[in-house]
Amino acid sequence: MSNDFQRVAQGSDRDFKGRPSLLRLLHIDPWLLLPLLVLCAAGLxxxxxxxxxSDAMLSAQIRNLLIAGAVLLVSAQFRVEFYRGVAPYIFLVTIALLIAVAFFGVGVKGAQRWLSLGVIRFQxxxxxxxxxxxALAWWLAKRPLPPSAKHLLIAFAMVFIPGLLILQQPDLGTSLLxxxxxxxxxxxxxxxWRFILAGAVAGIAAIVPVWQFVxxxxxKQRILTLFDPESDRLGAGWNIIQSKTAIGSGGWSGLGWTEGSQAQLKFLPEGHTDFIIAVLAEEFGFLGVLGLFLLYAAILLRGLRITWTARSTFGRLLAGALVITFFFGLVVNLGMVSGVLPVVGVPLPLVSYGGTAMLSVMSSFGILMAIASERSVTRTDQKEYL
Amino acid sequence: MARQLSEMRNWQQETSLTHNRVMVIGTLMLIVLIALLYRYFSLQVIHHEKYRVQSESNRIGFRLITPTRGVIEDRLGNLVAVNEPSFTLTVSPEGIEDLDRTLETVGQIIDLSGSELEVFRTALKRRRPLSDVPLKYRLDDKERAVLAVNKHRLPGLKIKSALSRYYPYGDLLGHVVGYVGRIGVDDIAPDDEGDYRGLTHIGKIGLEAQYESVLKGRAGRSRVETDARGAELGVIDRELALPGERLELHLDVGLQAVAAKALGDRRGAVVALDATNGGVLAALSNPRYEPNKFVNGISNTDYSLLRDSRDAPLINRVIQGQYPPASTIKPMLGLAGLNLGLIDANTEVKDPGFYTLAGDDRRYRDWILRVRGTGHAPTMKLQESIAQSCDVYFYDLANRMGIDPMAEALKSFGLGAKTGIDLPSEKAGLIPSSDWKREALGESWYGGETLIVGIGQGYSLSTPMQLAAATTVVANRGVAYRPRVVRAVNNEPIAPEILTEVDAPDGHWQTVIDGMVDTVDHVRGTAHGMKRGLSYSVASKTGTSQVVEIAQDAVYNEEELSEYQRNHGWFTAFAPVENPKIVVVVLVENGGGGSAAFPVARQVMDYWFAQNE
Structure with a gap:
């Protein structure tokens, strides 16, 4: 039924607005695209x-961006109902892949995270x-909200099974995300809300057993050094001390592009990946950081706006979750680099070097745009019929 | 249709539910982002200064630039202490899994002596964490090449180049020039530690220690930019090191070599002073040691060999060897007798070959008694008593003078006190007096002891350097200069300084000097043996200091005594007599007597006049 309704709505939109713009044809949301483009350019x-x-690294990252951009474009083209249809299958296949990783995975630095399929290696x-x-949006949108306790329980099982599979790789950062x-x-x-509150209490109560057994x-060392980086100056505390030094020495306006001594003299580890905001902070100062925050804020705001106006429950659940996930990764990175959260390997979305993380972020923005393109239809639809 | 209706109702409800959730999460996002932004603001703006300094100190390192130590050259410009580029094989123990195996491998490709390994093991225990430990110094080209070829087999080994102190003349000047060594814990006073930052070596002994403050120079420093691994990227600014100053010596390496050759392998000392200014022309002490061994750490084995040797090679006999001056002080006592009016040039003393004090039947024998069974002559005057070294004459003079005036007279020649030469650890010798004996031994003075002091034996002790200074007083007829090894520091001459002055009428000096001339010229003079072929005039005095007490009527028989109990031979001389240029003192330890010493002095003076006339 809803499929028919959408098809009608799309048709009527075309009739109502006349020639649609190219962006609309491509299901591109300009208000999401703009800050994304600026952010990616600044990131480069x-x-x-x-x-x-390094020209090599720059061109590799441009290549990553182009691929990820293409993924965004493609994933924006599918209808939301399509995602809803494939969601459970993608989920099951990915769980199967995670189990495969545990048995046939390829290890890097003691962590078994990669699966090698001949030419391609992926996580x-x-x-x-x-x-x-x-998958969760599919599961929870199937029936009336709020979900019943039974469905909630199943939902949490769907969260924890892959979560634990990733945790044992071990990859704490990705597992958390x-x-x-x-x-x-x-x-x-x-x-x-009472569950959320109870969850928070349980989470605090779980600190001790998690510390002991998980x-x-x-x-543990990373968490300990968060509170006292100086206790292990040359070991686990090194990253935090050096990144705080890099950020702090930037001042208001920074030392200038390619002039940051912490970054350029390799005092800052992982400066091009997880700790890249420290480089930005050192070279462009607080003003640079502020600009970056504003870009992320614009993206988040637009994401929430899309969530707000999404036409279907599934779309709203999915859009909201994608935005929150993006936000969560952002906060973990910003927090760990500035020394308020423990160091877990989480990149700064869209800025840190690396292709895989960028793919998942961009595909989620593609899905957001897919949801957004239906939303705009819905709005005109509503104007016309209400 | 009913199902559809219920879904339509849910649509509204669910929309408001999810909108509610979006509002909450949006607000939360805003709060968290603002909190994080504040965190960055706090780091970047509020605490900027702290992190700016931290970043600066990360980036900028100080490197100390070691100054070049001042070189030392002899009076003719021969370099006697230099800084040579040298290559050192060092070990970083952190980079080595099996140190013993690595050392074994190194030992297979280059020569590693037991003492090198011993020094290495000691240094290994005392090193600071992460610092390199030197294994072998002064690698030659071949060793460097072999090590370079085998580099892949020897991780953790490095070849470092640095300037290293080197003494080209080795043991010949070891006692005078001394040596530098690695700075030890006790070498530097806490106040001076700043001066030694960037320096690895310090003068330990000899001139190297005496002139440490001018030789060492001052370390420079450069501020360098470093990366996280400590690699230098560039110099920000630098303050150049101030090189140490150059020392120019009075010493003549050629003369020193002649002295060494003349003394051969006998224990003893040779001093040659410039009579006109106190400059030390030669200062040799036998046996000698190799100073180059000490520069980068001598092994315990090598060091205990030197330290425990009965021949005491580490002692600089010139200023630290204390021996009874014996008859060499007779000219000074004679002059004192004349000055005090106790004798004149014609005063005669009966010489039966021995002397007795009134009321005491002990015979104080003259050395001649053993040789001839009688005295030098029925009566002796001062001049011939000096020339023939008549003990009886001086027993009599000492007896008349008394111990305290005699001690005073000898001290006026500079004996019994340090000369103040520019070398460390000089000994003062000893001129006994009644006060001294009371204080030191708690006993009163006996008359017989006065006689013994009168021939320079008993408690009397002098260093060769002291006798050289005292002889200079006679040579210059009243004045001696403080002995100095260094003539100039960085071309800045050191002005001669008067050590002591003795006032006497010229006639008195003449009588004494005539006696000293006769030791060579007179047929019965004790050094007449050196007269042959002499092309310049010499005034001299021999001496034989007893090592063992000879009992009252016992006979000194050299054959029966072990080498170390034989008498020491002294010879003091100056030349030319009329216009003295050089003063030479020779001591031959257990050499038997003065006749062992004068041939050494003759060779030294011959060389000197051959070079300087």
Whole structure:
């Protein structure tokens, strides 16, 4: 029924507005695209400096961006109902891949995260960043909101099974992001506030057992050094001390592009990946950081706006979860680099060097745009018929 | 249709539910982003200064520039202490898994002596974490090449180049020039630590220690930009090191070599002074040691060999060897007798070959008694008593003078006190007096002891350098200059300084000097043996200091005594007599007597006049 309704609505939109613009034809939301483009361009500028002016790295990142942009464009073309239809299958396949990683995965630095398919190597955990909100939105949108306790329980099981699979790789950062994306859907679906409160209390109560039994030694060390980086100056505290030094030495306006000594003299580790905002902060100062925050704020705001106006419940749950997931990754990165959160390997979305994370972010923005394109239809539709 | 209706109702409800959730999460996002932004503001603006300084100190390192130590050259410009580029094999123990195996491998490709390994092991224990430990110094070209070829087999090994102190003349000047060594814990007073930052070596002994403050120079420093691994990227600014100053010596390496050759392998000392200014022309102490061994750390084995040797090679006999001056002080006592009016040039003393004090039947024997069974002559005057070294004459003079005036007279020649030469650890010798004996031994003075002091034996002790200074007083007829090894610092001459002055009428000096001339010229003079072929005039005095007490009637028989119990031979001389230029003092330890010493002095003076006339 709803399929028919949409088809009618689309047709009527075309009739009502006359020739649609190219952007609308391509299902591109200009108010989301603009800050994304500015952010990616700014990210390239910072990356060039952070990589030690490496042309190779810059062109590799441009290639990553182009591929990710194409993925965005493609994923914007599908209708929301399509995503709803494929969601459970994608989820199951990704879980299967995660299990495969545990058995046949390729290890890098002691962590088994990659799956190698001949020429391509990829991280199924990254796919899960999109598969998780899709699946949960599918599950929870099927029936009236707020969900019943039974359905909530199943929803949480859907969150924790892949979460634990990723955690044992081990990859704490991605696991947290993936689980957050699932919890975000449950939150959007109307998880009762008393449950959220109880969850918070349980979370605090779980600190001790988690510390004892779940966290690896290196993860504990990262949390400990968060509180006292000087206790291990040359070891685990090094990253935090150096990134805070880089950020702090930037001042109001920074030392200038490619002039940051912390970054250029390699005091700052991972300056081109997870810690890239420290490079930006050092070279462009607080004003640069403020600009970056405004760009992210614009993206988040537009994302929430799309969520607000999404036509279907599924669309709203999915859009909200994608925005919250994006926000969560952003906050974890901004927090860990500035020394308020423990160091987990989470990149700065769209700015840090790397292709895989960019793919999952861009595909989620593609889905957002797909939702947005239906929303605009809905609005005209409403104007016409209400 | 009913199902559809219920869904339509849910649509409204669910929309408001999700809108509510969006509002809440949006507000939360705003709060969190503002909080994070404040975090960045706090780091970047509020605490900017702290992090700016931290970043600066990350980036900028200080490198100390080691100054070049001042070189030392002899009076003719021969370099006696230089800084040579040298290559050192160092070990970073952190980079090595099995140190013993690595050392074994190194030992297979280059020569590693036991003492080198010993020094290395000691340094390994004392090193600071992450610092390199030197394994072998002064690698030659071949060793460097072999090590370079085997580099892949030897991780953790490095070859470092640096300037290293080197003494081209080795042991010949070891006692005078001394050596530098690695700075030890006790070498520097806490106040001076700043001066030694960037320096690795310090003068330990000899001129190197005495002139440390001018030789060492001052370290420069450069501020360099470094990356996280500490690699230098560039120099921001630098303050150049101030090189140490150059020392020019009075010493003549050629003369020193002649002295060393003349003394051969006998223990002893040779001093040659410039009579006109106190400059030390030669200062040799036998046996000698190799100073180059000490520069980068001597092994315990090598060091205990030197330290525990009965021949005491580490002692600089010239200023630290204390021996009874014996008959060499007779000219000074003679002059004192004349000055005090106790004798004149014609005063005669009966010489039966021995002397007795009134009321005491102990015979104080003359050395001649053992040789001839009688005295030098029935009666002796001052001049011939000096020339023939008549003990009886001086027993009599000492007895008349008394111990305290005699001690005073000897001290006026500079004996019994440090000369103040520019070398460390000089010994003062000893001129006994009644006061001294009371204080030091708690006993009163006996008359017989006066006689013994009168021939320079008993408690009397002098260093060769002291006797050289005292002889200079006679040579210059009243004045001696403080002995100086260094003539100039960076071309700035050091002015001669008067050590002591003795006032006496010229006639008195003449009588004494005539006696000293006769030691060579007179047929019965004790050094007449050196007369042959002498092309310049010499005034001299021999001496034989007893090492063991000879009992009252016992006979000194050299054959029966072990080498270390034989008498020491002294010889003091100056030349030319009329216009003295050079003063030479020779001591041959356990050499038997003065006749062992004068051939050494003759060779030294011959060389000097051959070079300087």
């Amino acid at each position: 500028v910072v990356l060039y400096s952070a990589s030690g002016e 199924p955990s990254e796919i899960m960043k999109v598969a998780m909100p899709l 993936v689980m957050a994306s699932g919890v975000a859907v449950i939150y959007m679906a109307g998880l009762p 966290l690896q030694d290196y993860q």
